[in-house]
Amino acid sequence: MDLYEHQARELFAEHGIVVPQAEVTDSAEEAREIARGLGGRVVVKAQVKTGGRGKAGGVRLAADPAAAEAAARRILGMDIKGHTVRTVMLARPVDIAAEFYVSYVLDRAAGTFLAIASAEGGTEIEEVAADRPEAVARIPVDPTEGVTTAKAAQIAEAAGLPPRAVDVLVRLWNVLTREDAVLVEVNPLVRTPHGQIIALDGKVTLDDNARFRRERWGAQEVTHDDPLEAEAAAKGLNYVKLDGEVGVIGNGAGLVMATLDVVAACGARPADFLDIGGGASARTMADGLNVILSDPAVRSVLVNVFGGITACDTVADGIVRALDSVRLTKPLVVRLDGNNAARGRAVLDARAHPLIRQAATMDGAARQAADLALAANPL
Structure with missing residues (x-):
């Protein structure tokens, strides 16, 4: 559950972080x-x-x-x-002497948290990380130890933040842990000409599994501005709309995150994050594909599944079922590996849809999907 900026600032203020x-x-x-x-x-x-x-x-x-x-x-x-x-x-406006970026995010793949900080705030951190990765510090945080004053000082030193930011880093960690958040971000965190540290902006994502224990956020606050996110939420899908052209479906947050990175490395932009989970049914797969194909920005779709609890033939069956209810007008690249992979590939081969392509590896699948999305006419 993403909070609005004013709600995030409310939490910051409650934890002693200065906001205008x-x-x-x-x-x-x-x-x-x-x-x-x-x-x-x-x-x-x-x-x-x-x-x-x-x-x-x-x-x-x-x-x-x-x-x-x-x-x-x-x-x-x-x-x-x-x-x-x-x-x-x-x-109220704030006089700014310097701008910084700080965030804590749950790293599901590594089973820990990650502190991300930079002395170059005020711009999109993705641009800074892409152009000058050395300007962005990434410090793992052991959830059992948390962010102590010493840990916060380590983060500040690595990122080039002023010493006065140390207290804010500790308080932001308190927001993350005490409010059941999976992401806390401030961009920019600023230093005024008088040396005061102020959070000018705020982004907080709460753990969806904890949101129903929160009486402070009414039903109106958990609505989705984006119609695709609302549709996905109604179907119980873990979906986040992004700004790219390659639709992405995977099973497991770590695999989906890795797939987003590989798509970006191929020169394309992911259009979404969609995790169908470790025990997804064919219905879940069909629902996810329907949501992604409804996005007009999507020019190709990549399904990347490593079969475990969710067997690959179940995923393939879900794709076929989705095609019974929606007309596939965009190329679909599928990579199946693991449990019942051969059987899943056979299910897709039997359907023999001209827009469905299969790839043996994640890298190969991402390259195909990226090339198709970036082509003048992907069809």
Whole structure:
């Protein structure tokens, strides 16, 4: 469950992390009054569960209450990467001397947490990591030990963060562990000219298995802005929409994450994260394929399965069943390995669909899917 920025900031403040004073509204007229109460000059920010708001025009600096109302009126109702803006947050501006990036994320494959930090905040961390990977520190965190002051100092030193960020790193870890989160991110974490450390933005993802114990987040708060994510959630799928062109399905979060990396290494962008789980049925496979094929941005689909509890022939049967309910208009590359792999490949061969291709390895499958997605006409 992803929180909105204003909800993440609420958690930060409860754990002693400094955030600018702010209020949320769904009314442009009310935005004027909020700006007046905050001192006139404000930053107006779209509240959507996706990145890239600034580039899309969803973050605007307003010099006075009238400008705040005008900015809110422009932002409310905007579509940002498929997310409709229904509320805006108005916050007091902060004088910035330096910007940093910090996050903690659950690394399911390694069975631990990972601290990711950089002295180059304020931009998309993926761009920094791609252009200058040495500028991004990645420090494993043992969940049994957590982030002590000493560990936080190690993270800060590795990333080039100021000593005053150490306390914030400890408090962010408290947010992660005490709020049952799997991701906590601040971009940017800033240092003011007076040396104060402030979280200007916040992203928190709560563990879905814990969300129903949280009375503070009502049913309205767990709705999905993206219609595909809403459809997937209704079917019980672990699906996150991304910004690429290669649809990805796998069984197991670690395998799916690895598949996303391999697709990116082939020069394409993943369009989603979809984990059908270790014991998925053919119905789950069919539901997942239906969701991905509904995404107009998808130009090819990659199914990468290592059969264990979920046997490969069950996955293949799910693909065939999906084709009975949806017309396949995009190429589908399938890699099956492990339990009943040969039988699964035979099921797909028997269907003999012209858009279904099989590959023997994950790398080979990712390369095919990437090439097909990037081709002028993948069909």
